[in-house]
Amino acid sequence: MNSKTKNIIAVSGFCIALFLCYRFAVSNTLNYRSTYRSLKKEVTLFRDIPEQLAVLTRKEAYYDSLQHSFRIAETSFQNNLLRAVNSAAGTYGFKVIDFNEPHRFKADNLQKNSYSLTVEGSFMSLLKLLHHLEQETKFGEIIHCSLEKKKDYKTRQARLQAQIIIQHME
Missing domain, CATH: 3.30.70.60 (Ribosomal protein S6/Translation elongation factor EF1B)
Incomplete structure (x- = not known):
């Protein structure tokens, strides 16, 4: 085996090793990272739910007070x-x-x-x-x-x- 063949085998082995590393390790890491980011966004949305609920409750109270102050009921x-x-x-x-x-x-x-x-x-x-x-x-x-x-x-x-x-x- 001469040195040219050894270099070709070494480079092709290195490329195969890179592909296998990407296939089994790096791609999973990138998938987990994207899943982590989406879950983190959901957590921030869930943290905002009590604030949104409080805002909606205040709006409901405000509209009820308007309805009461203008004396609007369900009648004609x-x-x-x-x-x-x-x-x-x-x-x-x-x-x-x-x-x-x-x-x-x-x-x-x-x-x-x-x-x-x-x-x-x-x-x-x-x-x-x-x-x-x-x-x-x-x-x-x-x-x-x-x-x-x-x-x-x-x-x-x-x-x-x-x-x-x-x-x-x-």
Whole structure:
């Protein structure tokens, strides 16, 4: 055997040894490393779950408080409006005389509902009601309010009645 053949056998043996080392050791190490990295990412995701749960709980509490502050329930819009007017009647000292069915019409691809109600009380209580309906309860905009002074001839007292129309768009 001459030196050229020995060198060829040595180089080919070295290449075969490198291939076997890669096949049985290095490739497994690289696979384990990629598995380790993916598991490490999952661990960080699982560590973030309590924080995400806390954030979602805070969001739920916030939305529940909004629902409670705007007095939105599972009932109809008309019932919610009537409930708000009745609670304001107890607070501001006026009487609800009439609450009519809503007038529904469609304009500009929007469903518009107009709710008409008649209340009786002092000027300040009616003014507080108007402010309460438009600013605090967010039921819609007040598109019409007419005040009329009526005299009761039996008791000889004057009363102030307000005809209010609230428009809500869906």
